Amino acid sequence: xxxxxxxxxxxxxxxxxxxxxxxxxxxxxxxxxxxxxxxxxxxxxxxxxxxxxxxxxxxxxxxxxxxxxxxxxxxxxxxxxxxxxxxxxxxxxxxxxxxxxxxxxxxxxxxxxxxxxxxxxxxxxxxxxxxxxxxxxxxxxxxxxxxxxxxxxxxxxxxxxxxxxxxxxxxxxxxxxxxxxxxxxxxxxxxxxxxxxxxxxxxxxxxxxxxxxxxxxxxxxxxxxxxxxxxxxxxxxxxxxxxxxxxxxxxxxxxxxxxx
Numbered sequence: 617x618x619x620x621x622x623x624x625x626x627x628x629x630x631x632x633x634x635x636x637x638x639x640x641x642x643x644x645x646x647x648x649x650x651x652x653x654x655x656x657x658x659x660x661x662x663x664x665x666x667x668x669x670x671x672x673x674x675x676x677x678x679x680x681x682x683x684x685x686x687x688x689x690x691x692x693x694x695x696x697x698x699x700x701x702x703x704x705x706x707x708x709x710x711x712x713x714x715x716x717x718x719x720x721x722x723x724x725x726x727x728x729x730x731x732x733x734x735x736x737x738x739x740x741x742x743x744x745x746x747x748x749x750x751x752x753x754x755x756x757x758x759x760x761x762x763x764x765x766x767x768x769x770x771x772x773x774x775x776x777x778x779x780x781x782x783x784x785x786x787x788x789x790x791x792x793x794x795x796x797x798x799x800x801x802x803x804x805x806x807x808x809x810x811x812x813x814x815x816x817x818x819x820x821x822x823x824x825x826x827x828x829x830x831x832x833x834x835x836x837x838x839x840x841x842x843x844x845x846x847x848x849x850x851x852x853x854x855x856x857x858x859x860x861x862x863x864x865x866x867x868x869x870x871x872x873x874x875x876x
Contacts, residue, residue: 641716704736744776763814
């Protein structure tokens with residue numbers, strides 16, 4: 617599959633006249649609860665030629681492709697990625713974890729250094745808390761728990777707990793979070809069974825989920841007050857981000873003048 621992914625990225629480079637700087641697996645295959653039928657969700661960061669950034673006509677900062685072979689690719693322009701990095705965007709930070717990488721240009725290390733500076737624990741806690749609360753409130757209540765649906769609750773729930781405890785960005789792999797977080801035995805057993813049921817595409821009785829539902833509900837109520845008290849300040853990193861952008865532009869395309 618990696619060969620197909622690399623072929624698709626090469627096709628994107630040729631058709632869009634860009635250079636792919638970084639490509640990584642995202643979604644359920646990155647999070648550790650995919651099934652055999654799960655799509656491959658590839659996320660990438662790319663950079664255009666110098667003239668594209670000097671042109672008066674704005675160029676799209678997103679590239680998306682979808683094949684009929686279970687492969688979806690979505691990429692962000694380097695400028696977009698750096699602007700989102702300034703805001704400690706959790707989606708981008710998930711891409712930049714050292715897991716499931718298909719390809720990376722040597723210049724990507726500059727982004728990793730900026731990631732460590734820009735990371736805002738409180739902003740990410742807020743993001744994952746609201747994702748947990750929203751998905752928990754809209755979960756199915758028709759008598760049967762849907763493991764796939766529950767993954768959208770469990771993963772952000774574990775993510776904000778990780779950030780609170782370690783003040784670092786969490787790993788993508790859900791079992792790694794489970795291994796290192798202080799979760800009581802009964803709850804952990806329920807989580808493992810639920811994740812395994814998702815992977816094996818088994819149904820789970822709603823009654824089996826009661827204790828987990830109670831635990832998450834109590835935690836969400838407790839977290840509400842904490843989250844309301846968090847104050848987010850915008851990081852003033854424009855000079856560093858601009859320098860990173862110029863440096864990467866030069867490293868990728870060299871000192872050649874743009875051809876008009």
